[in-house]
Amino acid sequence: MLEHLADAMRERMVLSFEVFPPKTDQGLVKLKDCLDHLYAFQPDYVSCTYGAGGTNVGKNMEVCKMIVEADNDTVPVTHFTCIGNTKGEIKEKLQNYLDNGVDHILALRGDLPDGWTGTGGDLSYATDLVSFIRREFGDRFEIAVAGSPEGHIACRSLEADIAHLKQKQDEGANFIMTQLTFDMEQFKYWLDAIRCAGITMPVDVGVMPVLNRESVINMCLSRNGCAIPRKLAEIISHHWFDKDAEGNKRQDVLDAFREEGIEYTVNQILEYVSLGVGGIHLYALNTWENSTEILNKAGIRTIV
Numbered sequence: 316m317l318e319h320l321a322d323a324m325r326e327r328m329v330l331s332f333e334v335f336p337p338k339t340d341q342g343l344v345k346l347k348d349c350l351d352h353l354y355a356f357q358p359d360y361v362s363c364t365y366g367a368g369g370t371n372v373g374k375n376m377e378v379c380k381m382i383v384e385a386d387n388d389t390v391p392v393t394h395f396t397c398i399g400n401t402k403g404e405i406k407e408k409l410q411n412y413l414d415n416g417v418d419h420i421l422a423l424r425g426d427l428p429d430g431w432t433g434t435g436g437d438l439s440y441a442t443d444l445v446s447f448i449r450r451e452f453g454d455r456f457e458i459a460v461a462g463s464p465e466g467h468i469a470c471r472s473l474e475a476d477i478a479h480l481k482q483k484q485d486e487g488a489n490f491i492m493t494q495l496t497f498d499m500e501q502f503k504y505w506l507d508a509i510r511c512a513g514i515t516m517p518v519d520v521g522v523m524p525v526l527n528r529e530s531v532i533n534m535c536l537s538r539n540g541c542a543i544p545r546k547l548a549e550i551i552s553h554h555w556f557d558k559d560a561e562g563n564k565r566q567d568v569l570d571a572f573r574e575e576g577i578e579y580t581v582n583q584i585l586e587y588v589s590l591g592v593g594g595i596h597l598y599a600l601n602t603w604e605n606s607t608e609i610l611n612k613a614g615i616r617t618i619v
């Protein structure tokens with residue numbers, strides 16, 4: 316029987332990780348080792364991305380199957396997008412997930428590949444995908460959808476974006492997985508706003524660990540238009556000059572950035588916990604060491 320993560324989120328705070336499909340078989344072996352370490356935290360689910368930034372889906376199904384075959388209590392959740400998919404292809408691919416024991420899906424429009432102006436498929440928005448899944452598969456999938464605390468970059472206003480999120484609920488979505496944000500004040504504002512708009516779905520919060528200066532700047536600015544709050548900007552500025560006189564990277568500066576970044580991430584998690592969110596969804600980035608340090612410092616499986 317389909318296990319409902321949304322029901323669990325209404326009773327307690329769940330924990331989950333996000334990984335991406337490696338390009339090579341060697342990468343898959345490494346990911347299996349990573350997951351074996353992460354299972355120690357008894358995650359409620361592990362999600363696997365799908366063709367982010369393009370149409371290449373890579374080894375998404377292999378990763379989902381790996382989670383199924385681990386045969387523990389961790390539920391596999393696949394991300395799925397409208398990019399380049401006809402309705403017929405969507406039906407066939409989703410049936411294949413079901414046949415392989417994957418019945419939880421994050422229904423997304425998808426990142427448009429460079430130069431594209433639409434999805435290149437039969438469906439244009441995540442709302443269309445949610446409604447299509449419910450029409451074709453009834454309740455055989457539990458459906459998560461994306462929510463953007465700072466508003467989706469392409470949307471004319473936060474209010475319009477929230478209205479589209481409400482539409483996803485009305486079409487039959489079960490819970491929200493949020494886009495990364497480093498801005499806690501904005502997150503609190505958005506959480507109030509979606510509740511006022513009648514969105515009752517549990518909110519599972521995406522947590523992007525702060526580990527490396529370039530990737531924080533890139534993640535905020537390349538696609539998402541996310542704010543870098545004062546505290547995070549200070550951490551970046553304090554560690555801006557990271558080369559020695561010969562132009563070599565200074566490991567001590569990189570390490571100091573990582574340490575302060577992890578503290579920032581742990582504080583974000585603790586604030587989310589105090590807000591009573593439905594879950595913490597940690598972007599594991601296919602490694603286990605950082606997630607382990609963050610979760611141990613946050614005490615998330617012991618204090619909560």
Ligand code: FAD
Binds near residue numbers: 425439442467
């Ligand atoms: P939508 O909800 O369709 O929204 C897209 C834009 O259209 C928004 O501006 C929205 O306000 C607007 N809109 C929505 N519905 C309507 C409507 N009916 N009429 C008019 N406008 C509308 N991308 C990938 O390619 N692969 C992944 O694996 C992946 N994983 C992700 C995981 C998480 C947790 C999140 C938050 C995002 C992920 N993304 C992934 C990125 C996501 O695909 C992009 O953010 C994409 O640009 C929007 O997807 P969406 O599902 O939010 O789209």
